[in-house]
Amino acid sequence: MEPAEAEFLAEKELVTIVPSFSMDRVHLIGGDLGPFNPGLPVEVPVWLAINLKQRQKCRLIPPAWMDVEKLEEIRDQERKEDTFTPMPSPYYMELTKLLLNYASDNIPKADEIRTLVKDTWDTRMAKLRLSADSFVRQQEAHAKLDNLTLMEINTIGTFLTQALDHMYKLRTNLQPSGSAESQDF
Amino acid sequence: MAEAYFPVGPGLGPEENFLSLDDILMSQEKLPGRAESNLPRLAFALGQGSGAGSGDSIPEVTVGGNYNSRQAPRGAVQGGQRRSGAGHAGSARRGRGLRGAERPCFHRRYCEGLRGSKLEIPMWLAKGLHDSKRRLISVELPKIYKEAWRTVFSADANVVDLHKMGPYYYGFGSQLLNFDNPENPEIAQCILQTFINRFRRIMDSSQNAYNEDTSSLVARLDELERALFQAGQKGLNDFQCWEKGQASQITVSSLVQNYGKRKFTEMDG
Numbered sequence: 001m002e003p004a005e006a007e008f009l010a011e012k013e014l015v016t017i018v019p020s021f022s023m024d025r026v027h028l029i030g031g032d033l034g035p036f037n038p039g040l041p042v043e044v045p046v047w048l049a050i051n052l053k054q055r056q057k058c059r060l061i062p063p064a065w066m067d068v069e070k071l072e073e074i075r076d077q078e079r080k081e082d083t084f085t086p087m088p089s090p091y092y093m094e095l096t097k098l099l100l101n102y103a104s105d106n107i108p109k110a111d112e113i114r115t116l117v118k119d120t121w122d123t124r125m126a127k128l129r130l131s132a133d134s135f136v137r138q139q140e141a142h143a144k145l146d147n148l149t150l151m152e153i154n155t156i157g158t159f160l161t162q163a164l165d166h167m168y169k170l171r172t173n174l175q176p177s178g179s180a181e182s183q184d185f
Numbered sequence: 186m187a188e189a190y191f192p193v194g195p196g197l198g199p200e201e202n203f204l205s206l207d208d209i210l211m212s213q214e215k216l217p218g219r220a221e222s223n224l225p226r227l228a229f230a231l232g233q234g235s236g237a238g239s240g241d242s243i244p245e246v247t248v249g250g251n252y253n254s255r256q257a258p259r260g261a262v263q264g265g266q267r268r269s270g271a272g273h274a275g276s277a278r279r280g281r282g283l284r285g286a287e288r289p290c291f292h293r294r295y296c297e298g299l300r301g302s303k304l305e306i307p308m309w310l311a312k313g314l315h316d317s318k319r320r321l322i323s324v325e326l327p328k329i330y331k332e333a334w335r336t337v338f339s340a341d342a343n344v345v346d347l348h349k350m351g352p353y354y355y356g357f358g359s360q361l362l363n364f365d366n367p368e369n370p371e372i373a374q375c376i377l378q379t380f381i382n383r384f385r386r387i388m389d390s391s392q393n394a395y396n397e398d399t400s401s402l403v404a405r406l407d408e409l410e411r412a413l414f415q416a417g418q419k420g421l422n423d424f425q426c427w428e429k430g431q432a433s434q435i436t437v438s439s440l441v442q443n444y445g446k447r448k449f450t451e452m453d454g
Contacts, residue, residue, distance in 0.1 A: 003427035097428060129392065133385045155424045159391065159417040163384060166355070166409060169197035170380055173359055173373040 001157075006150045010094035011047040017058040018042075046095065050102050060103040065089065066096070068109050071116040078123045084147040093121060093151045121152075128152060132160055136167060195409065197359050207408060211353035212309040212360070218324040223300050231304050308360055315364055324364050326372075329354070335375045342382035347407035354407045355380060383410065391417025395425055 012030075023036040034042050041061060044052075052058040065071070065088035077085050089095060096117045104110040128148070135143045196202035201212065224231065304322065306314075314321045328334060329350045337345065347354050358376040362369050383406075390402045391414045399418070403411050426432055 002432070003424055004432045007427070007432075101430065125392075129388055132388065136381055136384045139381070151424075155420045156392070156417075158420055159388065159413060162416050163388075163413055165194075166197060166413070167377070167380060167384075170355065170359070170373070170377045172198060173362055174370065174377065 001150075001154050003151065003154060006091075006154055007094045007098070009150065010091035011045060011050075011098070013046050013089065013091055013095060014043045015046050015049050015063060015095075015099075016041050016043055016061040017049050017052065018061065019052065019058045021057050046098060050098060053103050060099065060106040062099065062107045063089070063095070065092075066099070066107065066113060068112050068116065071113060071120070075116055075120045075123070078120050082127070084124060084127060084145065086147045087149060090149050091151075092117065092149065124148075124152060125155070128156055132156065136163065139167070139171065194412075195353075195356050197355060197409075199359065199363055201356070201360065207353070207412075208356060211356040211408075212312075213307050214351055214353060214357055215305045216308055216311045216324055216361075217327060218304050218306060218311060218322050220300055220302055220304055221320045221323050224321070231306060308357065312360070312363060326361065326366065326368070327351070327357075330358060330361060330372050330375075332368075335371065338375055338379045338382075342379040343386055345379075346405040347383075347410070348405055350407075352408050355409045387413055388417060390414070392421050394418070395421055 018039060018041050019036040020038050021036060022038055025035045026033040030045075033044055033048065036042060049058065049060055053060055065074075070088075074085070074088065096114065099107060100110050100114055107113065128145075131143070131145065193202055193205040195205045195207040195211065201208035220231070306322070311322065311324050315324065351357055355376055358372060362373055366372075387406065387410055390399075394402060399414075403414055406414060423432075
């Protein structure tokens with residue numbers, strides 16, 4: 001899966017906006033989008049929020065976790081723990097990128113938030129690599145990692161699965177092979 | 186998903202993948218061995234022209250001995266003296282105008298067969314000729330799979346330049362397990378442990394080197410590890426490209442760009 005596909009999936013998450021136009025309830029296949037009244041906050045999926053923002057028809061309200069103190073707490077806890085801490089949103093990286101690119105004027109201290117999220121990302125990737133290395137070293141058959149997000153899995157996925165494939169084949173070499181099934185003539 | 190070509194990977198087990206380019210190149214690597222029975226008239230095919238030469242060199246047999254001797258006066262004097270006597274393989278090395286003398290000795294070795302002589306044959310040939318019942322050839326382990334190098338690998342696998350030691354260390358080693366050899370379990374274990382020990386370094390270097398010249402990082406990796414390195418690089422590059430916003434920009438496909446036909450300004454005039 002490519003990062004753009006993960007971003008596409010992330011755009012289904014709900015975010016609060018304050019529209020500046022009015023419209024009745026819209027019925028879409030995925031669900032209803034509630035009536036829009038100017039000045040009244042309403043929850044919509046991110047794809048619609050970005051679109052309306054680009055047309056200057058709404059104002060975005062940042063999600064509760066996109067706040068400097070909260071993100072600092074999350075970052076510090078991530079650094080303390082050895083395992084992965086649950087993230088406020090399974091798509092935190094994609095949402096950060098989308099919201100900070102298109103609606104940075106609605107989000108206070110956007111640059112600091114970007115830095116904090118990047119720090120958390122780096123810590124989590126380092127933990128992921130460490131656990132992948134110990135997985136390979138001990139030649140385990142299964143590993144369980146909680147609280148990983150899709151984007152992290154994507155970045156390391158191809159490499160890790162190929163390496164584990166090779167390791168598996170080399171490991172089956174250790175067993176003495178059965179009788180020769182190839183054609184003898 | 187967006188790729189046009191999915192290459193067949195190398196089979197790392199006792200059987201190689203028929204369609205894998207990596208395996209084809211790997212099986213061309215040479216293996217030292219000895220001929221156990223007479224192989225008449227096959228000397229030139231098995232590279233006996235110069236003893237330790239490559240497997241496909243055909244030794245020169247020039248027909249005009251006199252022609253050569255005219256060009257090298259000193260050689261001609263020696264050639265004249267020696268042509269009177271019977272030529273042997275040993276004297277063939279001493280002068281240049283000895284083509285005529287070589288001919289009878291080459292002919293003798295050509296028909297003699299090779300029992301007991303050392304050979305360097307490619308892996309595909311060794312696998313084909315290997316048969317525990319007919320005993321045509323016997324293979325020895327290349328030095329990198331022997332005891333001495335195995336201890337080097339177990340001490341620290343990261344320092345070894347696997348590209349120099351045969352760029353197909355893992356594949357070739359897996360193929361070696363086909364030949365019955367009492368050391369096979371140790372070889373298999375050593376290959377596995379080497380891979381595990383080097384994994385960390387490949388992962389770190391491939392996931393952290395963005396937009397840099399990576400030639401120094403891949404110089405010491407063998408082909409299997411290089412493929413892994415590229416997979417890691419691709420993951421990293423895709424992520425960085427997405428983060429910069431380039432993933433949603435429409436760019437010219439590299440195939441079309443190479444045609445050189447995209448000259449709108451000229452056409453529009």
